[in-house]
Ligand code: SF4
């Protein structure tokens with residue numbers, strides 16, 4: 001005899017629900033967005049958050065199962081699945097495991113360029129004074145290898161690191177030996193203006209699988225204006241360097257980054273088109289650096305943030321249009337945010353981490369043996385602000401560095417979960433804390449969000465991204481999901497219904 | 499297609515699993531072999547066979563287990579593996595080397611009782627007997643098949659017996675891809691999933707049904723309280739051990755309203771699944787009894803299906819559709835359509851004779867009870 005069937009009502013529990021942690025934000029007059037602790041979001045009619053909190057949703061309402069499935073509420077039948085929520089929370093904060101992954105070695109401050117936004121370079125030719133010594137290099141590599149992470153990125157910066165190529169070779173050799181001994185994977189990047197690229201250097205990079213990253217600020221007139229060097233030919237030198245490096249190493253091993261300046265803000269289209277002209281498929285519309293403008297008034301910072309947002313928005317529009325026309329181009333800032341918004345994953349990008357990635361995920365070893373929490377932190381030090389100096393590699397242990405007052409202060413004020421303003425912001429799980437930025441611009445690591453350029457920029461960018469996601473434009477969805485999952489448009493179209 | 503027949507058992511009392519021979523074989527190959535005969539010849543040498551299967555009536559015991567007065571023998575071929583059950587006279591074909599989708603039938607029992615189950619569970623204690631049959635069957639299978647499915651009932655109810663079957667498959671035919679159809683509930687218990695994972699079968703995947711993104715609806719469809727929680731927890735356990743997972747969603751009037759939500763749920767909570775299979779409902783077993791609640795014409799849910807598949811494939815989860823004819827599918831979904839893993843498919847209707855895509859279409863099940871979509875029509879390309 002077949003067993004009898006029970007009616008649907010036999011499986012519905014009580015509708016007495018409890019709230020799970022979530023936050024909300026009004027996107028426009030009609031719509032608000034709910035975001036839970038793991039970053040899962042839901043667009044709902046305005047007023048829904050209030051109704052949820054006042055328990056106005058019966059179990060048979062349309063929204064109830066969705067609120068439950070997306071972990072905004074729970075009821076008596078949810079409890080076993082809260083473990084699943086915990087697993088997601090762990091995934092999201094996976095970046096904390098393994099401690100510092102990015103280790104920046106400033107092998108020299110010497111440089112032939114005198115870029116407006118750079119606080120650190122020295123024009124001197126007097127070798128030694130601004131170069132990293134072997135002792136410092138050895139101690140810094142030791143400290144790097146002590147970090148538990150299995151996967152480590154070693155990045156050379158300057159100044160112009162190729163001016164101290166012997167130091168690079170020394171560090172690469174001891175780092176590779178150590179990594180092999182400890183079973184760690186090592187990724188090596190040199191950030192260079194490529195002016196001093198030689199065949200020897202390229203052969204060395206090829207043999208050691210080293211990647212090159214350079215600065216390309218846009219077309220010639222922007223690039224040369226941002227990046228003066230004797231002869232005024234930085235653009236020409238950079239492009240030649242990129243092409244030589246690509247021929248020697250392959251395109252995938254040569255990247256370019258741009259720094260946004262006042263001048264750049266007027267020219268998003270020209271900058272992007274330059275990247276296309278040079279056959280790049282990624283561009284990072286990076287926020288304007290505050291470190292040259294630390295003394296600017298808050299009013300001015302606000303103005304710059306709005307100008308950056310217009311720049312970003314016009315840039316993203318143009319990038320989407322290029323993709324529509326068949327050129328695959330990824331905007332990295334958007335990609336990082338979308339990964340946090342659309343997937344359960346966290347990010348390796350320090351500025352958008354909370355707890356702040358300063359120190360926790362990146363460490364900078366300066367040429368003189370001092371260790372800093374981020375590259376920006378060492379720039380502040382060059383401006384005589386030593387707040388984020390964590391210690392010295394020759395005299396301090398890794399434990400000293402990670403228990404230094406500066407590091408503890410960074411952690412205490414680097415969790416947006418508990419920062420005023422952020423603690424109830426809907427975008428908290430996608431955003432960062434950036435105590436270094438707030439210290440530099442507001443004189444206080446905690447910072448004041450209503451006047452923070454960081455907050456204003458991220459809030460605007462995220463509102464914009466959510467409005468694009470909400471628009472239901474399937475082309476935008478295809479491009480965005482392609483960025484999130486590393487597929488180009490053709491691959492995306494081959495896998496989705498068409 | 500005939501997979502069982504009956505006869506009268508003579509001279510044996512317990513079940514026998516044996517390989518069919520339709521002609522006499524040398525004495526050294528007779529072990530585990532059942533000789534198939536229309537009638538007993540006078541001087542037939544029967545020595546050494548493990549059983550004799552005869553169409554004619556046999557009156558006196560032959561000194562060898564015999565199944566006589568067998569109704570049909572024409573469907574049996576050399577190399578087939580059969581199970582003889584003397585008490586009820588059943589002769590089941592349990593393995594056919596020429597088939598691409600052989601199954602090990604684990605048990606008729608199940609701890610769920612899905613409203614649309616195509617093979618409704620029967621509550622009888624068959625686990626010991628079926629496990630013995632399956633272990634013997636694995637011994638006899640040769641050569642190793644590419645694919646083998648373990649099904650039921652609910653195979654995880656076998657507990658340690660399932661582990662014994664998997665260990666044997668791992669040792670005897672490690673390159674055979676084994677797919678277990680299970681409701682996944684038992685894997686919620688960490689000790690079971692741990693033991694399961696420890697078998698370390700190199701070519702294993704599990705297919706687990708999920709019908710909604712929240713408990714009460716899924717529990718109603720499978721007719722078991724807490725089933726959703728157990729299945730989702732079970733899937734997480736399996737993922738911890740890196741076991742390949744296929745999510746199976748049967749499409750009917752109760753699952754369609756939450757189909758898009760379910761796709762979103764998978765992309766957020768079950769990101770580790772290897773693929774998702776959407777299956778048209780089979781009109782057999784429990785389904786006809788519950789048709790008033792279950793029936794929705796497939797042409798009416800195409801937009802939901804398309805959106806759900808878009809969500810999954812954008813996220814990067816491979817997706818397939820089974821059991822739906824091309825003419826009822828939106829053309830944008832044809833590329834996901836796969837021929838079903840079943841020997842019971844690929845029947846066509848008279849309209850199909852005019853159709854230009856019949857070669858790519860899975861057609862219909864052979865069940866006469868199948869209710870036909872109003873969308874069935876011959877397709878003309880251009
Ligand atoms: S910085 Fe602003 S946008 Fe970011 S979490 Fe804090 S309040 Fe929200």
Ligand code: SF4
Nearest residue numbers: 823825850853856859
């Ligand atoms: S008419 Fe027949 S063969 Fe053609 S698509 Fe429909 S079911 Fe398939």
